[in-house]
Amino acid sequence: MNKKKVIIVATLAGLMATTAAVEASGFMKKVQGLLRSDVTVTVNGEQTSMKPVFINGQAYLPAKSEAAALGYDVTYNARDKRLELNTHEEGPGQGEQDLMRMQGIIETVTTGSDGSTIITVLGRGSSNWMVLTIDKDTVLTDSDGKKLDPKSLKPGQDIQEAQYGPIVAMSYPGQSHAVKVIVGSDHLVKDAVIQSVKKTDDGWQVTVNNSANGESATAVVLNSGKETQVVDQERQPLEFSQLKAGMKVRAYYGPIMTKSLPPISPLFYLVADTTTAATLSPEQVKEFQTLSWNKLTDDQKSHLKSKKDEAEVTLTGAADSGILTSTDEQKKALADLQAKGGHIVIVSYSTDQDALLGPLSLGFDSETKTFLGFRARR
Structure with a gap:
């Protein structure tokens, strides 16, 4: 729930006070005052019907009774000469509207030099990665509102909501103080x-x-x-x-x-x-050597210098494979593989024609193992 703060500003320079001081004295007395129509009171930029009464040069506003009816507490800001009406859930100063929110999952948990708990949260959207500091001022609970010990936090825990800020370090991941954290279920x-x-x-x-x-x-x-x-x-x-x-x-x-x-x-x-290159296991290498051998004609085999288990097997991007298709099905399969950034397994044999044509190479879909065609020779 976004908490509201209402600022009441009097356009006349001078002091303002609430009726709280009078009510706190335990008695009332009759006084004479001046109702000034040239003084306006605004709430959230909207003019109100409240009119201050000036008594001995001081402006008195019926703020307390008005605020109570609306569910607000009254605070007088002497420095700015203004009355602040805050919701009961919110104290004077920063409200929840100044905080940022995120949902996600805990990646890491460490302990700061001051004893605080530091969690890295993987989230969504603009708040996709944050480092949050949890200390004695952080409200840390489970989904039922039960208070949690920061020492119970661990990687894989769901963060149903984290409120942090308002200051966020301009780094990546961002860093900030956690005001409130609600922890959900555990994941593996x-x-x-x-x-x-x-x-x-x-x-x-x-x-x-x-x-x-x-x-x-x-x-x-x-x-x-x-x-x-x-x-x-x-x-x-x-x-x-x-x-x-x-x-x-x-x-x-x-x-x-x-x-x-x-x-x-x-x-x-x-x-x-994504920096780790895709690789093939020894078993996969043998499988593709067998698949390619079975695709060769007797004439092609007659020119080979490489034995079946000596064929070179490599993994390459479909877009850079240089495979020439011979059927519509192969053409479509290669196009689909290139569109999704897939990989092709290239099986190459040395031949007695390498000096003229280069090695004999066959291409297969790395996932479906479908034969796609031969690589272009010189």
Whole structure:
């Protein structure tokens, strides 16, 4: 809820006071005053019907009774010579309207030199990455309003809302003091390598494992949802189509998981290191060597110098593959792969015609293993 602050300003220079002083004295007495129609009282820029009464040179406003009816507390700011009406939830000074808000998930938790707790929060939108300091002045609770100990914070916890500011360091990630933090449920955290990325009818499915060729017992299949956020190492947004096998990632998922093998779980945040090159496991290399060998004609094999298991297998971007398609299906498959920034596996053989034509190379979709064509020779 945005808290409201109402500023009452008298256009006549001089002192102002509320009726509080009179009521606090415990008695009332009859006085004579002057009602000035040339003095205006405004609330949020709007003129009101309140008229101050001047008694012995002082302006008296019926502010307290008016404020109470509206649910405000009255504070007199002597320096600025003004009355401030604050909601009961808000004390004098800074209100919640000066604070910024974010939702997200805790990435790291550290302890500051002064004993404060420092959390890095991965969020959404403009507040996509923040470092927040939690100290004795921070209101830290769970979703039910129960007070939490900062020592209980850990990576993977959901931040339902963090209010911070109003001062934010001009850095990336931004840094600020947390005024209020509401902590939600816990999620699982896994540092892994992408094994495969697949588009489904319901979204995207990412299989991660301890390594690119890890056993199925350590793999996890992560399903995307409407709230899933994918970012790179700079915490900038990424499309699922930009994720590739071999990329190192940190996944925030679960805690719900199926009992299947590999287990399936909902994905909330995925941080991908796009600087890590996609690689092929030894098993994958052998598989593509076999696929390519089976595509060769007897005439092509007669010119080979490389044996089946000596073929060079590399992974390259579809846009730079140099593959020449021969059918409409291959042409469409290559175009789709290039459009989404996919990879092609190139299998190359040395031949007795290399001096004239160059090596014989075949291209396959790295994910579907579909044969796309031969690479252009000289």
